[in-house]
Amino acid sequence: MPLSVTFDSARRTKPDALALPLFDDQPWPTFSALSAKDRAWLADWRRTKTFRPDRGQALLVHPTPKLPLLLLGLGAPKLLDAQAARLAGANLTRLAQRAGLSRVELVLPPQLNTPTLAHAFGQGAVLAGLRFDEFKSPSEPPASSRLRIEVHQSKWLAAVKQGALVSTSANLARRLAATPPNIAHPRAIADACRKMAREVGLRIKVITAPQLRRLGMNGLWSVGRAGSREPCLIVLEHRGKPGKSQTAPVVLVGKAVTYDTGGYSLKTAEGQRGMKYDKCGGMAVLGALHAAATLKIPTPVVGLIAVAENMVDRRAYRVDDILTLYNGLKVEITNTDAEGRLILADALTYACRTYKPAALIDLATLTGGVGVALGQACAGLFVTDPKLRQKLLDAGNAAHERLWELPLWPEHRELLRSDHADLVNSAGRLAHPIQGAAFLSHFVGKNGSPEAWQDRSWAHLDIAYVAAVDKPTPLFDVGPTAFGVRLLTHLVQHWHG
Numbered sequence: 001m002p003l004s005v006t007f008d009s010a011r012r013t014k015p016d017a018l019a020l021p022l023f024d025d026q027p028w029p030t031f032s033a034l035s036a037k038d039r040a041w042l043a044d045w046r047r048t049k050t051f052r053p054d055r056g057q058a059l060l061v062h063p064t065p066k067l068p069l070l071l072l073g074l075g076a077p078k079l080l081d082a083q084a085a086r087l088a089g090a091n092l093t094r095l096a097q098r099a100g101l102s103r104v105e106l107v108l109p110p111q112l113n114t115p116t117l118a119h120a121f122g123q124g125a126v127l128a129g130l131r132f133d134e135f136k137s138p139s140e141p142p143a144s145s146r147l148r149i150e151v152h153q154s155k156w157l158a159a160v161k162q163g164a165l166v167s168t169s170a171n172l173a174r175r176l177a178a179t180p181p182n183i184a185h186p187r188a189i190a191d192a193c194r195k196m197a198r199e200v201g202l203r204i205k206v207i208t209a210p211q212l213r214r215l216g217m218n219g220l221w222s223v224g225r226a227g228s229r230e231p232c233l234i235v236l237e238h239r240g241k242p243g244k245s246q247t248a249p250v251v252l253v254g255k256a257v258t259y260d261t262g263g264y265s266l267k268t269a270e271g272q273r274g275m276k277y278d279k280c281g282g283m284a285v286l287g288a289l290h291a292a293a294t295l296k297i298p299t300p301v302v303g304l305i306a307v308a309e310n311m312v313d314r315r316a317y318r319v320d321d322i323l324t325l326y327n328g329l330k331v332e333i334t335n336t337d338a339e340g341r342l343i344l345a346d347a348l349t350y351a352c353r354t355y356k357p358a359a360l361i362d363l364a365t366l367t368g369g370v371g372v373a374l375g376q377a378c379a380g381l382f383v384t385d386p387k388l389r390q391k392l393l394d395a396g397n398a399a400h401e402r403l404w405e406l407p408l409w410p411e412h413r414e415l416l417r418s419d420h421a422d423l424v425n426s427a428g429r430l431a432h433p434i435q436g437a438a439f440l441s442h443f444v445g446k447n448g449s450p451e452a453w454q455d456r457s458w459a460h461l462d463i464a465y466v467a468a469v470d471k472p473t474p475l476f477d478v479g480p481t482a483f484g485v486r487l488l489t490h491l492v493q494h495w496h497g
């Protein structure tokens, strides 16, 4: 069960515990919230113990009389940034959860009292509250399902609540992304989007499989046609502030392959594990739209989620098939495991034809190659527009969902030439992550055409190695991270500066 983490103003009655964010290399503050006895105990304890409040370190201590203290390390004061605050928020939740506490008063040092740090603290506290235990038989009743974090400063409270809301959206995306493929099939994803849209007031349209066929979205239709449920394109619209609805929307496009066997270019047994996470790009778009609606962001935002299950049966598409995609380009299939770009291609064309995007940004767990190139500390970024590049890099740094740019040049588009069609969908291992971006670039020009692609304000984020973690981290339990939700929410929230 997810822990419900809320922030509120401090009450008069005694909380279960006090949380004390602490700096390294500094005298600890005197904490007027502590009784003289507890203060003396803490000073004594500090003399005899070696706990250092480094960034990301935390400890629960029990002075007498019994008011537990949550010591949250912030590290050196001169290195204090949003990520240090985010980790402290996460540690507060983890310690409280472990100790079964349901009301904790947070005693703020003045340095932490800024809206940016409050926002990050709220993000961390809520992200750390999610455990993926929905499918585990409960071994013991949970100590508490609610955590109320109380603070005195009302300005801080407003900002921390905003951060918490962003992570609530991210947690929604994480839970869906973690749901196994026998349950989270394409139809279930569409149902989840409908429910979410109703709850937060987004417009929704689901383009069904027969409509995909009729429209000529053969990339999405072909990839998903052997799935246990039919593919679809989900369109979510956040209208923004009345009056701003006339302004061009930021359009987000996500790959949601609910399970990727690789198709006839079958993955190895080991390679199949974790392929339920191949829907993480789409889930990040869902989370970002949820955040745009709940935070009432003025900028209009559109989310397109291309949903399909890549399976093997007699209806499945094959290697050597030539498909005519939505923009008319003919694509020779050289690898059925390079399916993400086919479904994204149709969604990108739809975006270019239906909207006049202020910016077009797609997210996908697209290539293994991006992990070889960049590891797990950042996602791969491909971008045509210098202004959008800067906005994305800034948003990525603010959210600590960092991006690193890789090149995308006309030479890379040459890699995808086909002898028998316009393009192949995969050309081997050379420049693997760039190939994915180069393929997509053929679908973002005028009306989704291959021409003038550099004129489109477009970015592609390859999130294949940051979408989930396989070891617990300070912020995340093992499983999906919803990489992109915090970044995109920051981006659209600060779109007009």
Ligand SMILES: [Zn+2]
Pocket: 260, 262, 336, 337, 338, 339, 340
């Ligand atoms: Zn694949």
